[in-house]
Amino acid sequence: MKLSVLVLITALAVGLSIGIVNFYFQHSWYYLLVSFGISFITSFLVFYYLFEKYIYTKIKLIYKLIHNLKLGKDLKEALGEYVSSDPINDVEQEVKEWAGAKKREIDLLKKQEQFRREFLSNVSHEFKTPLFAIQGYVETLQDCIVDDPDMAVKFLKKAANNVERLSYLINDLDAISKLETGEMPINYTKFDFVLLAKEVMENLEDRATSHKIKLSFKDKYTAPTFVSADREKIRQIMINLMQNSIKYGNENGSTAIKIFELHDQFLIEVTDDGIGIEEKHLPRLFERFYRIDSHRSRQEGGTGLGLAIVKHILEAHEQTISVRSTPNIGTTFAFTLQKSS
Structure with a gap:
């Protein structure tokens, strides 16, 4: 509500009250109109001055501070400009938004702690x-x-x-x-991901055999797949994901690599038919040192940082990774890579 409307309503209420009181004692419509007019005009001027000087100006200042500080400006800049013609309603909205943002920030800080x-x-x-x-x-x-x-x-x-x-x-x-x-740069090169995947499979073949795991890469997924990425870091991702599938696979099980073409990306999937992961663990799977079965993890070796490194490498490439899993059925890790132009 604008200041003039608020003052008008207040002055009207005062003027009517004084006019009715005067009519009660004088029993004259003339005196009612005269007293109403004088009190209305006087009240309007007085209230407008008081509201403008002691309330509205303060609200405008508060709004300027909140609005501009939210935009990241320093205190001097925040006090130097005004961007709203109706700060009373705006300040309420700004305070609500600010309070919500602060609550989310506090929740995030608690989570980080x-x-x-x-x-x-x-x-x-x-x-x-x-x-x-x-x-x-x-x-x-x-x-x-x-x-x-x-x-x-x-x-x-x-x-x-x-x-x-x-x-x-x-x-x-x-x-x-x-x-x-960002101290570890991403050296983008054009390479065939299929050749890289086969190279990783050959390197891990002995380990897979010792765990009685079969590694597979069906012919329909082996067409040349040229991507733009850091070849050595993508190799590290594949090694980590394949080692995990071997580590947690069942005897006589299998691990498969699949490639799907998207609009400007390739979707890479590493799928196994191992022990699987309960749904409650999936959101935290890429955290450092997070272990689902700490006893088995330490028996198998590893630092507990493999999946965290995988996630960070893909984020450095501005790509994503996801996981879906069902206990006793298997797990699939899926990540994207940019197509090479």
Whole structure:
């Protein structure tokens, strides 16, 4: 409601009240009209001045601050311009929007704080396990290096394996950090994704055989598929996804690669018929160190950062990845790659 309308209604109410009171005592329509006119005009002028000076101006200032600070301007700029002719209604809307935005921001900060606590706890746990193992092996080596050289060699190899695990963990954390900050550049090249996929399958063939998993790539999906991306990083994605499908596959199971042509992209799917993933785990699957079955994951090895790295690499390519899964039926990871011009 505009200021003049608000003041008019207020002055009209005052004028009518005084006029009716005057008519009650004077019993004259003349005095009623005179008192109504004088009180109406006086009230309008007084209320307009009071509203303008002490209320409306303040509301305009509040609106300017809220509106311009929301646009990211500094305080001086925010006070220097006015963009609304009806700030009373606008300020209500702005405050509601601002309050909603602040609530969402607070919820996000709480979520990030929870994630930070979980991340620090996971990092601590992942580092402690090999470190304590190394410490135990070194202490044992000190006791048996002279009396039992064979046992010493055995413990030395175990300590070396844990050092290697620590090295992988540090390298993966460093890779994620560089991808997030943009320190790891994406070197776009044109290459045939089919050749890359076959190369990855050949490299993982022995591992798949040891797990009794069959790797397949049907002929209808093997037409030349030229994409524009960082070949080495896409190779890393395929290795991570294929290793996961082998790791969590069932004996005598299979893992298949499929390629679907979209408008300006290719959709790549890695599908297995393994143990599957419960729906409640899917939203957190790409978080760092998130494990569905921590006991089996550590038995199979890995740092718990593979899928987080996959997601960060694809985000650096401005592409997406998704997952769908049904327990005891299988899992499909699907991601997009840009077609090469």
